[in-house]
Amino acid sequence: MKSSILAAGLVAATCATPAMADKLDDIISAGVLRCAVVLDFPPMGSRDADNNPIGFDVDYCNDLAAALGVTAEVVETTFPERIPSLMSGSVDVVVGSTSDTLERAKTVGMTMPYYAFENAVVVSEKSGITDEAGMQGKTVGATAGTYEAIWLEEKVKEWGAGEFRPYQNQADVFLALSQGQLDATVSTMEVAQANVKTGNFPGISIVAKADMVPDYVALVTLREEYGLLNFMNLFINQQVRTGRYAELYTKWVGEGEPANLTIPGVYR
Amino acid sequence: MFETALTYNDLMFLAKGAGMTLMVTAISVFIGTVLGIIFGVFRYQVGALWAMPLTFVLDVFRSIPLLIQLVLANAFITTVLKIKVSGLTVACGVLSLYTAAYCAEIVRGGIEAVPLPLRRAARSLGMTWGQDMTSVVMPLATRVALPSWIGLALGVMKDSALVYIVQVVELLKSTQILITRLQEPLFLLMICGLFYFVISFPIARFGGYLEKRWSND
Numbered sequence: 001m002k003s004s005i006l007a008a009g010l011v012a013a014t015c016a017t018p019a020m021a022d023k024l025d026d027i028i029s030a031g032v033l034r035c036a037v038v039l040d041f042p043p044m045g046s047r048d049a050d051n052n053p054i055g056f057d058v059d060y061c062n063d064l065a066a067a068l069g070v071t072a073e074v075v076e077t078t079f080p081e082r083i084p085s086l087m088s089g090s091v092d093v094v095v096g097s098t099s100d101t102l103e104r105a106k107t108v109g110m111t112m113p114y115y116a117f118e119n120a121v122v123v124s125e126k127s128g129i130t131d132e133a134g135m136q137g138k139t140v141g142a143t144a145g146t147y148e149a150i151w152l153e154e155k156v157k158e159w160g161a162g163e164f165r166p167y168q169n170q171a172d173v174f175l176a177l178s179q180g181q182l183d184a185t186v187s188t189m190e191v192a193q194a195n196v197k198t199g200n201f202p203g204i205s206i207v208a209k210a211d212m213v214p215d216y217v218a219l220v221t222l223r224e225e226y227g228l229l230n231f232m233n234l235f236i237n238q239q240v241r242t243g244r245y246a247e248l249y250t251k252w253v254g255e256g257e258p259a260n261l262t263i264p265g266v267y268r
Numbered sequence: 269m270f271e272t273a274l275t276y277n278d279l280m281f282l283a284k285g286a287g288m289t290l291m292v293t294a295i296s297v298f299i300g301t302v303l304g305i306i307f308g309v310f311r312y313q314v315g316a317l318w319a320m321p322l323t324f325v326l327d328v329f330r331s332i333p334l335l336i337q338l339v340l341a342n343a344f345i346t347t348v349l350k351i352k353v354s355g356l357t358v359a360c361g362v363l364s365l366y367t368a369a370y371c372a373e374i375v376r377g378g379i380e381a382v383p384l385p386l387r388r389a390a391r392s393l394g395m396t397w398g399q400d401m402t403s404v405v406m407p408l409a410t411r412v413a414l415p416s417w418i419g420l421a422l423g424v425m426k427d428s429a430l431v432y433i434v435q436v437v438e439l440l441k442s443t444q445i446l447i448t449r450l451q452e453p454l455f456l457l458m459i460c461g462l463f464y465f466v467i468s469f470p471i472a473r474f475g476g477y478l479e480k481r482w483s484n485d
Contacts, residue, residue, distance in 0.1 A: 039445075039448065047449045050281075051277070051281050051442075051445055051446070051449065076445070088342070088343045088347065089343065089346045090342065090343075090346065090434075
């Protein structure tokens with residue numbers, strides 16, 4: 001008897017849940033999109049001389065807000081704070097170069113990749129290397145312990161020729177390259193572009209993209225917000241389709257083709 | 269060694285942060301003091317037993333770290349109650365209650381410091397409770413409570429550095445933003461400390477001045 005009352009109560013409670021507006025509706029009615037952006041990660045996010053937020057992610061947030069017809073509010077976040085700030089409701093989406101790991105997808109909802117960090121083959125101009133295969137048998141180096149260094153060391157072992165040199169930091173690698181102690185290195189495209197641009201390292205150039213799996217990053221929101229995830233997936237598609245993706249790449253990273261956001265042989 | 273990339277713009281940015289710190293402090297200390305006086309008088313008047321629920325609530329505000337109070341209050345208001353408020357409102361609200369909790373103790377202590385025979389004398393002269401409170405207790409209690417209250421105000425000003433957690437860009441947060449961009453932590457923290465000093469020193473001196481003026485010897 002008692003349990004049947006309880007059951008009836010439970011059924012009533014479940015059915016009585018009113019239809020709720022989802023986050024997509026909330027953002028549009030509030031007129032503000034709050035994006036968590038990491039601002040100590042140039043060129044994706046940083047501050048200009050007037051301390052206003054700038055960068056690829058900041059522009060991406062503004063574009064998303066414009067697509068929703070609302071104003072953007074950039075909320076500065078650190079890398080470890082990205083997901084907590086989303087869960088605690090202080091932001092609506094994270095536009096913070098978040099790698100789309102399966103571990104994170106257990107907690108939050110990921111869109112399809114909106115950007116991918118690729119690795120570039122950077123060479124000393126004297127070495128005459130023009131592509132990745134050209135590194136075979138040459139002296140290569142990278143910052144010890146990084147993903148690129150492990151990959152390069154592996155390659156050198158595989159070739160059975162050439163030499164791998166580890167360095168303490170990225171600046172040392174480029175300096176060695178510029179002075180001709182190294183023939184080639186591999187580093188993130190963004191870092192390579194930024195360092196070549198400074199002009200501190202004459203005689204080095206980016207010749208090709210390395211054939212490594214890029215670090216795909218996605219926009220993030222609460223995992224139950226399918227309406228918003230759906231919208232953002234289409235938005236990313238439109239950014240690429242309209243050429244805005246390439247435009248932002250040129251603006252913040254540098255000349256060249258932005259990374260391909262699809263993976264051959266699989267959907268999404 | 270003495271070169272810096274700090275520009276006039278950045279100093280203005282810091283000054284803006286200092287302004288925010290001052291504003292948050294002023295609002296919180298004002299509301300907190302008003303509430304603190306009400307709570308303090310109430311606690312003294314109704315006695316320990318009846319004031320227990322209030323004492324408990326105030327103790328909660330005094331014993332939980334401010335940072336946690338801010339995060340929890342912000343999450344509760346925005347996600348549970350779904351009320352859209354700015355971080356500044358949350359910050360001022362929490363800081364006000366935090367100030368009130370301390371201020372209530374200061375006020376109670378001040379009132380207790382007024383000798384009871386004096387108050388009885390006042391009532392014997394035919395003064396009402398209100399007259400006794402405003403003309404006898406208040407002037408004496410204020411003199412006793414002022415140094416602690418100045419200390420509280422300065423403390424709240426420095427504690428207001430924690431409101432960055434609810435997205436309020438005050439002095440310390442502005443400094444951190446500049447540190448990220450300019451990579452000169454020691455120099456910038458020195459300037460930040462200087463700003464805090466410039467704000468608090470006059471308050472401390474003003475307190476000292478009042479103390480001296482009000483002492484009757």
